[in-house]
Amino acid sequence: MPIPVGIVGFRGYSGAELIRILDRHPHTEPVLLEHRTDSAEDPSPRGAKQPRILPSSAESVKASGLAVVFLATPPEVSMELTPALLDAGAKVIDLSGAFRLRTPEMYKKWYKSGHTAPALLAEAAYGLPEFFREQIKPARLVSNPGCYPTAANLAIRPLLEAGIVDRRAGIVCDAKSGVSGAGRKPGLKSSFCEVTENFSAYSLLDHRHVPEVLQNSGLEESEFSFTAQLLPINRGILETIYFRAANSTSAAEILAIYEKFYNGTPFVRFYDPGVMPDLRAVQRTNFCDIGIKFDAATGRGVIVAAIDNLVKGAAGQAVQNMNLILGFPEHEGLL
C-alpha cells in the first residue's frame, strides 16, 4: 500500500522530476497539489495514467493523510504554505531557498526581501544527507539545499576538514549550470535564442547560494570566490574548484580522504586521479561525481564536481530526504 505524498509546484521542472521519481518509488504515491500560481497543463496521450490532483490547502492535505509534502515553489510561496502544512500534521520538504539560511537577517541580505516565517528557520534541518543524516530523520521541516551548494559542499568540506587547503589563498568555485536551474517560468534570459550558442556569467561573487556554502564549510566569504554561469543545455551542473594545498600531499591522498569521508554513502562517486566526470555521467541520476587533479610539484589542486541540478540538486535529494524521514533505505527509488 503506497504512502501518499504531496507535491506543490508539480508543473515546474523540479516538480515534474519529483513525479517521475516518486512514481517509480516502490513505497510512495505522488499526489499533485494544485496551487493558484500553477501554469497550464501540458498535452498528454489519451488514457495516460495521471496522479491524483487535490487542492494545496491544509484541509486537503490533512484529509488525504499526506505524510510528506514537497514544495517545489518560489521562496515566497514556501514561506506562505509551510506553517499551515506543518500544523496540518504533514512533514514538509521545501526545495526553495526559504529555509536554508539560519537567520532572517541573512535571508534579507542574500534574498533582498523580508522573511515571512522566521520562527521556522531554527527548526529547519538542512537537507544534505551526507552531512546531516541524523538531523534530517526526525525533522518536521527539511530545507533542501540549493543546486550549486550541493555540489560545492560535497566537494569542499572533506578537503577543509582534512586541513588540505591553504585558506589564505582562497577557494575558487567556477560553476556552470543548465538552464532548467532557472525554473520553468519564461523569461528573456532563458529564451532559446538568447541561450543557444551562447555562454554567460550571470552572478559573480554575490550569488544567493554562496551563504549555503559558507555556513556548511566554515569558510569566510573572503575565502570563497564563486561564479554562476549559464550553459546552453537543459540540465546539469559542473563546478570546477581550485585550491592550493596547505602542505605536501598527493592526488592519491586526496582521493583517500574523499573515499573515507563518503564511505558507506550511496551517491558520491569518484574517478581515478586525472580522470574527470562530465555531465553525461550524472544526468538523470542522483549521483555527485567527483574528479581530482593535483600537481604535487606546485601544490595546485583542481576538483571537478558534477550533478544533475534537478536530481541531486533538487528532486532526487528531496526524495533522499524523504526516505530518511519515512524510514526507507536512503537510496530507495533513486538508483
Add this chain to the structure above:
Amino acid sequence: MPIPVGIVGFRGYSGAELIRILDRHPHTEPVLLEHRTDSAEDPSPRGAKQPRILPSSAESVKASGLAVVFLATPPEVSMELTPALLDAGAKVIDLSGAFRLRTPEMYKKWYKSGHTAPALLAEAAYGLPEFFREQIKPARLVSNPGCYPTAANLAIRPLLEAGIVDRRAGIVCDAKSGVSGAGRKPGLKSSFCEVTENFSAYSLLDHRHVPEVLQNSGLEESEFSFTAQLLPINRGILETIYFRAANSTSAAEILAIYEKFYNGTPFVRFYDPGVMPDLRAVQRTNFCDIGIKFDAATGRGVIVAAIDNLVKGAAGQAVQNMNLILGFPEHEGLL
C-alpha cells in the same frame, strides 16, 4: 588591384574564416593552396564565385607572387611547409602552435614531440598585436597565438604590469571553448551526440596553451591554474579569471588601468564594472570583450574575457597581423 595572399588548410574552420575575412578585405584576394591533407570539397551553389586554387608548393607560391601565406594547418605541417615558403619569398603567418614557444625544449615538453624546424623559433614574432605590434611589422614569420592565450594574455598582463595582483595567491583561469577549437577533423570527442547537452573539462593544469601565457606575462607555472573545458557550442571562448588584489584598489581603478593600457587599439572593449560580456557579443567579430567584478571589501577580483576563437583567436588575429606586415591599418577588413 588586390594583393594575392595564400591559405593552406582552407577547408578547416580557421581556413574557411580566413577566406570569409579576406574576401571582404578591400586590399586582398585569397588564393587557396591545396595540400595533400585536405579533406573533400563541400557542395556549393551553381555559379558561386570561388577563389583560385593552386598547389601549396613553394614553386607555385613563388610563381603566383603571394606576398603572405597563412598556414591553418597542424603544427607538423606548418613545420614542414614554413622553411620552403620563406625561401620562396613569402611571409608566413602560422596559425598552429609550431612557432609559439621560444625553444625546442619547451615545444617538446608541451607538444610531446620533437620540433623539426627549430632554427626558426628565435625569428618568429609572437602575433599578438596589442603587445608586439612593432616586432610583427617587419617579421618574415609570425606565429599567431593560441585561442586561449589570446584572451588570457589580454586580460592578465595589464593587471600584472600595474602590480594589482597578489601573485602568491595565484591566478585561476577557468576557460571554456566552443567545439570548433578542436578543428574540423572528425573525432569522437567532437561528435554531436557526445557534446550536445554535455559539458566537460578536458585539460587541467597541463594544456599546451599554458606556456604561451607564462612567457608573455612573466607568471610562473605555479602561479597560474588553467582549465580548458568544452562548451556545447560551435564558436566562442569565455575565460573567467580569478585573482586577489595585492593592495587596496577598486573596480573603477582596474577599469582605468585597462583602458589606459589599450588606449588607441581597436579590438579590446570594456564594460561598466559588474556588467559582463557574453559570447554573443563577440561571435563573428575580432573583439576581445572584458568585464570586471571586484569586491573591494575582500580584495577578490573576477575578470571575464570573451573572444571568438576562430576570429580574434585565429583567422581575425592572423589578418590583423597581415595588416601590420603589409602596411594597412590594423583594423582593415575586420570591423
Add this chain to the structure above:
Amino acid sequence: MPIPVGIVGFRGYSGAELIRILDRHPHTEPVLLEHRTDSAEDPSPRGAKQPRILPSSAESVKASGLAVVFLATPPEVSMELTPALLDAGAKVIDLSGAFRLRTPEMYKKWYKSGHTAPALLAEAAYGLPEFFREQIKPARLVSNPGCYPTAANLAIRPLLEAGIVDRRAGIVCDAKSGVSGAGRKPGLKSSFCEVTENFSAYSLLDHRHVPEVLQNSGLEESEFSFTAQLLPINRGILETIYFRAANSTSAAEILAIYEKFYNGTPFVRFYDPGVMPDLRAVQRTNFCDIGIKFDAATGRGVIVAAIDNLVKGAAGQAVQNMNLILGFPEHEGLL
C-alpha cells in the same frame, strides 16, 4: 550623406537584423524609433557607437525627415502606426502580417481578429521583389512577406507557371523554422528547456502564412498541405516540398525552368540536381537556396528551399524592398 531610415521594434530579432544590415549599407543611416511596447536595453561595451533614438511618433518621423520607416512590430501595432506614418510623408515597409492579405475578411479568417486599417489593404504592395518588383518601386506601403511564404512562393511558382505540377495530387510543404521566427517576447514554447533536444509540429494545415502562398500561386487551399515545425536552432527555415509531375519531365528540365525564371535576380541560387542546400548555406545571408530531386521513373519530385528567416524572411528582404523604393541597386548592402 546617408539617408536616415527609421526602425520601430528595433529590440526584437528582426529589428536587430535591420540595424545590422542598414549600418553596413553604403547609403543609409538607421534611426531607432522608440515605441511603448519595447523591452529593456541590452548591455553593450563602453563607447560603442549607437544609432540615434527618436520617438516613433509621426511628428518625430516628419521632423527628422525619415524617407522610409520599417515596422518590425506585431500586426496590431503596425495597423496602428502605419496611417500616421504615411500621412507624415514616410514610406512604410511593414514586416508584420498586417497588410499581406487582400481583404479584411481574409485577415479576419486567418488572424482571428478584426483589421483596424482596412483602407490600406488594397494599396499595399506585396514585397516579394522577385515577383512584384515593379509594384514595389512606386509603393507608399510595402508589406514584407512572411518568412515561410517567401521560401514557398519562390520554390513553387515557377513550377506551377511551367505546368509541371499535377495539381490534383496536391503540393505538400513541410516547413521547419528556427525559434527566432517566434519573435523575442519570452514564452514557454520558446524557452530553452522546452526547445532543446526537441522537435515539434505546431501548426498543421491552418498556419496564418498559408493564404500568402495561395494568393501568390493560384493554388486552392485544398491543393496545398502545409505544416510549420519548430527546429531547436536560432535561425533558418528549410522547406521540403513534394509534388507529382503532370507530365514527363526531368531534374535538368526543372532546373532549367528555375534558372530561366530567376535569371538576372541576385538572391535565388540553385544546386546541381540531387545536391541539397542546408541551413548553413543561407544563414546570415539574403539568399534563397533551392535543391531539386526528381525521380523521372515515377514522376515524384522534391524541392528543398532554405532561407534565413531573419534575413530573406524578414529584415534582408525589407532592405531589398527599400532599395527598390529608394532607387538603389536591389542587392545594395545585402551581399
Add this chain to the structure above:
Amino acid sequence: MPIPVGIVGFRGYSGAELIRILDRHPHTEPVLLEHRTDSAEDPSPRGAKQPRILPSSAESVKASGLAVVFLATPPEVSMELTPALLDAGAKVIDLSGAFRLRTPEMYKKWYKSGHTAPALLAEAAYGLPEFFREQIKPARLVSNPGCYPTAANLAIRPLLEAGIVDRRAGIVCDAKSGVSGAGRKPGLKSSFCEVTENFSAYSLLDHRHVPEVLQNSGLEESEFSFTAQLLPINRGILETIYFRAANSTSAAEILAIYEKFYNGTPFVRFYDPGVMPDLRAVQRTNFCDIGIKFDAATGRGVIVAAIDNLVKGAAGQAVQNMNLILGFPEHEGLL
C-alpha cells in the same frame, strides 16, 4: 536467477541503450561480447558495477549459455556473425539492416553491396511486434526494423488497411532524426560544428529504409515519397505523414481506426485530434506516439508519429522482441 543475454556492439549508442534496458529488466543479465571492431572504453567511476565481458565467438556464446544475442553492429558484421551464433544455439536479434529485406536482390539494390548470408533471409522474422507477434515468438533470427520504418509502418498501415488513403495521390513521409541514428563512429556529417544550428535533408526518395515500408504496407515505390533529414539533437525521430482521403471521413473516425488496430498493445499511444506529440513525449521510452490532423472539408490528412530512435527504433524494440522469444510479457522492462 537472471538469464544471460549477449550484446555485440555494446559501445555504440544502440548497444549502450541495450545495456541500460537489460540491466533494469527483471529477468535478464546483459553480457558484453567484445568484437574486433569495438572502439575504446569510456571512463567510469571507481567501483562501478560492470557487466561481464566475453569474446563474441560462437564458442564463448555456447559456453556461457547465452539464450539470445543482440547484434548492434553494421550489416556486414551481422551477416558474418549470425550463422555461427545460430549454430551455437543462440537466438539472434539483429539490429542492423542485414536481414530486413526479403531477397538478396533487394538487399543489393538498396544497400549497394552483396549479401553474404542470403540463406537466412527467408527465415528471419521482421521484428515489428505490433504486426508480426506470432512470427517472432518462435523465430531463431529476428531482424529488428529500421528506426524510420518503425514509425512509418505503425502510422501508415492501419490507414491503408482501412482503405482511408487515396493511393493515387501518394503518401508523403517527411522524416527527421536525431544524430544518434548515424551511429557512434565519428564522421564529418555527425560532427558537432556541422550539425549544431543546422538542418539538412540527406536522403531524398532513395533511403535504404524505404523498402521496409513498402514490403510491410503494400505500397508501391511510386506511391511513397520519403525524405530523411538530420535534426540537431541527440535522439528522436518525428515523421510528418501526408495523405489525401479516398472517401469522406473524419479525424474521429481515423482515431477510432487506429485505436481499434492497436487495441491491447502496450506501446502505441494516441492524442486527441489536433494535438500533436513532440519528441520530448517519447524520448527514453519505447512508445510510438501518434497525432492526427484531418481537414474534412478538403480531405487532407496529416499524421505525426514520434519515437525514440534508440528505443522503439532500436534497443527497446529489440528487447520487446526478446520478451516475445523468451516468453515474458511483451512490455517487461520497458515501461
